[in-house]
Amino acid sequence: MTTTAALLRRLAGLLPAPAGPETAPEVLADRPDGTVVRSGRTVAKAHAPDGDPQDLAARLRVAAHPLLHGILLPPLPVTAPDGFLTLTDDGRALTRWPYGSPVPADEPDAAPWEDAARLLARLHRVDIRQLPGPVPPMRGPAKAARALTRMRTALAPGGHPVPLSTAAAAVERAWALLPAWARAAAPPPRTDLLCHGDLHLGQLVRHPAPDGPWLLIDIDDLGPGDGAWDLARPAAWFATGLLAPDIWSRFLAAYRAAGGPAVRPDGDPWPGLEVPARALTVQTAALAVAKAAPASRPLDEIETAVVDACARMTPLPHQLAPSGPDVG
Known part of the structure; x- marks a missing residue:
């Protein structure tokens, strides 16, 4: 556990009183971020220590806006009717949320891929101009850049097994092939869609629990950007063989049927998905190496698959041809 007792006490103070003197709040997740x-x-969350509370406050206002009802899980007030966060003494943001039932990890066939796609389509169709602003930009590319920094930091002392050094080299080469916007080094090509920024199945819950409708959670990366980024993780998993083709087809079809504007309504979606899918593959591979390095362990099967996909990447053509994925 990384959380201090003092932080746990602060979080517990945001929750309803326990049922009895021996009932302590349940820790659902405890990571450095x-x-x-x-x-x-009710749940209480301590956000990343290096996060910007002002940006988070803006994102919380968006999540609470009526236009997002039925799409995002709304935050609960913390300090006032419209105050959705409070700060620790060292400036770390704390928030409150309704509890929602997560996707069951032991039921892969029941994963709500189509529900996720429809929620994304609805999110991407929200008129940003009607939201309380300004809304900070979607942080997807910035997260990819941080993953590369984390990998480099983990490998900095040297002395790691050769396979990890080889894997890191493949990741670095694939990273260098990405355009500047996908590396958070330039503005994205489009910023007209409201994006989640970190879509995966862990970002869905049923609310009210246990069998209410699915909603998206975790708005730390929410903001205007290229909606293709939200489709990129399942696209990358499909392209690297980690997601069955029929699941990817169902996900994409559900998104298109719901009017999702991030890709063309029919035909080959890869001209719009190629760069974000590559970026998410590189991000995943960089995190895999970063986690393996401190333990001096080899990459597992899934980690090896994403690193191998990085090694197979070729330079992007000036104009992408609709010939299918080229991320693995």
Whole structure:
């Protein structure tokens, strides 16, 4: 556990009183970039220590806006009717949320891929001009850049096994092939869609629990950007063989049927998905190496697959041809 006792006490103070003196809040997640605890129907979250509270406050206002009802899980007030965060003494943001039932990890066939796609389509169709602003930009490319920094830091002392050094070299080469915007080194080509920024199945819950409708959670990366980024992780998994073709087809079809504007309504979607899918593959591979390095362990099968996909990447043509994925 990375959370201090003092932080846990602060989080517990945002939750309803426990049912009895021996009932302590349940820790649902505890990572360096976020801690979530639960008591009954309420959860409290400590956001990343290096996050910007002003940007988070803007994103919380968006999540609470009526236009996002039925799409994003709305935050609960913390300090006032419209105050959705509070700060620790060292400036770390804390928030409150309704509890939602997550996707069952032991039921892969029941994963709500189509529901996720429809939620994304609805999110991408929200008129940003009607939201309380300004809304900070979607942080997807910035997260990819941080993954590369984390990998480089993990490998900096040297002395790691040769396979990890080889893997890191493949990741660096694939990273260098990406355009500047996908590396957070330039503005994205489009900023007209409201994006989640970090879509995966862990970002969905049923609310009210346990069998309410699916909603998106975790708005730390929410903002205007290229909506293709939200489709890129399942696209990358499909292209690297980690997601079955029929699941990818169902996901894409559901997104298009719901009017999702991030890709063309029919035909080959890859001209719009190629760069974000590559970037998410590189991000995933960089994190795999970063996690393996401190333990001096080899990459597992899935980690090897994404690194191998990086090694197979070729330079992007000036104009992408609709010939299918080229990320693995």
